[in-house]
Amino acid sequence: MNLTATAENGRARIELKGTISKWRETEAEFTSKVEQLIRSGIKDVHIYINSPGGECFEANEIVNVIKKFPGKITGEGGALVASAATYIAINCTSFSMPANGLFMIHQVSGGACGRVADIESALEVMRKLNEHYLNAFLSKCTDKKKIRDAWEKGDYWMSAQEAKENGFVTEVTGKAKVDKATAQMITNCGYTGEIEITDSINNEKSKNDMDLTMLTTRFGMDASTTEAQFIAQVDVWKRKADRVDMLERQEEARKEQEIENILNSAIKEKRITADVRDDWKANLTSNFDTAKKLLDAIKPVEMPEVHAPSLTDSTNKKFEDFQNDPEALRNLMEKNPAEYERLLDDYVKRNGK
Numbered sequence: 001m002n003l004t005a006t007a008e009n010g011r012a013r014i015e016l017k018g019t020i021s022k023w024r025e026t027e028a029e030f031t032s033k034v035e036q037l038i039r040s041g042i043k044d045v046h047i048y049i050n051s052p053g054g055e056c057f058e059a060n061e062i063v064n065v066i067k068k069f070p071g072k073i074t075g076e077g078g079a080l081v082a083s084a085a086t087y088i089a090i091n092c093t094s095f096s097m098p099a100n101g102l103f104m105i106h107q108v109s110g111g112a113c114g115r116v117a118d119i120e121s122a123l124e125v126m127r128k129l130n131e132h133y134l135n136a137f138l139s140k141c142t143d144k145k146k147i148r149d150a151w152e153k154g155d156y157w158m159s160a161q162e163a164k165e166n167g168f169v170t171e172v173t174g175k176a177k178v179d180k181a182t183a184q185m186i187t188n189c190g191y192t193g194e195i196e197i198t199d200s201i202n203n204e205k206s207k208n209d210m211d212l213t214m215l216t217t218r219f220g221m222d223a224s225t226t227e228a229q230f231i232a233q234v235d236v237w238k239r240k241a242d243r244v245d246m247l248e249r250q251e252e253a254r255k256e257q258e259i260e261n262i263l264n265s266a267i268k269e270k271r272i273t274a275d276v277r278d279d280w281k282a283n284l285t286s287n288f289d290t291a292k293k294l295l296d297a298i299k300p301v302e303m304p305e306v307h308a309p310s311l312t313d314s315t316n317k318k319f320e321d322f323q324n325d326p327e328a329l330r331n332l333m334e335k336n337p338a339e340y341e342r343l344l345d346d347y348v349k350r351n352g353k
Contacts, residue, residue, distance in 0.1 A: 001023075001054070003016050004033075005033040005034050010042070011045060012037045012046070013045070014045060014048070016062070021058065023055065034066070042069070044074075047066065050079060051080065051082065052189045053189075062088055074095070077101050079176045081102070082103070089103075097163060099173065102186060103160065105158075108126060113247055114250065141168065142165070181227075183195045318346065318347065
């Protein structure tokens with residue numbers, strides 16, 4: 001993803017090119033630049049998009065940052081505005097597309113792994129996100145039934161003119177340049193129609209051709225691999241890498257929640273105290289299995305039982321000790337008459353009565 005924000009003729013210009021991904025690596029610099037532009041007094045923003053889409057949540061975050069501008073939000077598309085990129089486009093007050101541009105919407109997609117609860121949770125999030133995107137498109141379109149039906153069927157490809165007729169584009173402009181790389185990007189998105197290459201093509205051996213040979217050799221591909229085939233393979237690798245990254249994030253979140261549950265139980269069961277929670281969390285994070293065994297081995301703290309002395313307890317006592325406590329003497333007489341008699345006899349013997 002190439003995401004930039006600059007000042008141009010008194011307004012901000014944001015350009016989004018390529019797949020929407022790696023937001024965590026881009027967010028800080030992009031957000032800082034946007035805030036800097038706003039502090040400088042810039043209110044209006046214009047967005048250029050040429051993208052096959054990507055991560056829905058990241059597209060949402062980009063929209064959130066762009067909406068910090070207090071003025072008008074206008075936009076224009078390049079040869080392709082597809083998938084999550086269209087969500088950014090419809091959040092503009094006005095959006096133009098070149099006559100040869102393509103606009104594609106479809107349902108959100110994703111995956112999940114882990115426990116049943118993890119998968120059900122991820123499914124619920126996808127349902128809500130899918131509904132959010134659909135409602136956003138329906139709020140823009142002129143024929144809601146048409147768009148809803150198309151949404152259920154799969155990828156819905158529109159020319160710039162069709163996107164305008166459906167309410168997603170406000171203006172159709174002149175043609176955009178489409179080189180081989182752009183055409184391949186469109187094909188990789190699943191488009192099966194004819195694509196017009198508007199840039200000139202040099203069939204002679206060039207430096208780019210030599211670079212391609214070096215790349216295919218480096219990655220163990222056949223020397224006859226074409227540029228289109230190489231780009232397609234890179235796209236496959238990228239999708240796999242993105243999925244691995246997503247699964248790793250999900251596993252990190254699951255492990256963090258598991259650690260929280262373990263610590264909450266340990267504190268509740270009085271095996272550890274709250275003041276050492278952070279220390280145990282660090283141990284579980286760095287070496288989960290060992291730390292969990294140690295934590296499981298700790299037995300709960302048992303509070304000793306405290307018994308109030310019995311009013312009739314006569315251990316090491318004499319009869320006269322009870323004379324100043326008539327209540328205790330009465331209890332002794334009623335509850336332990338044998339002991340009462342023993343103490344009384346002892347008292348009589350000692351006092352010669």
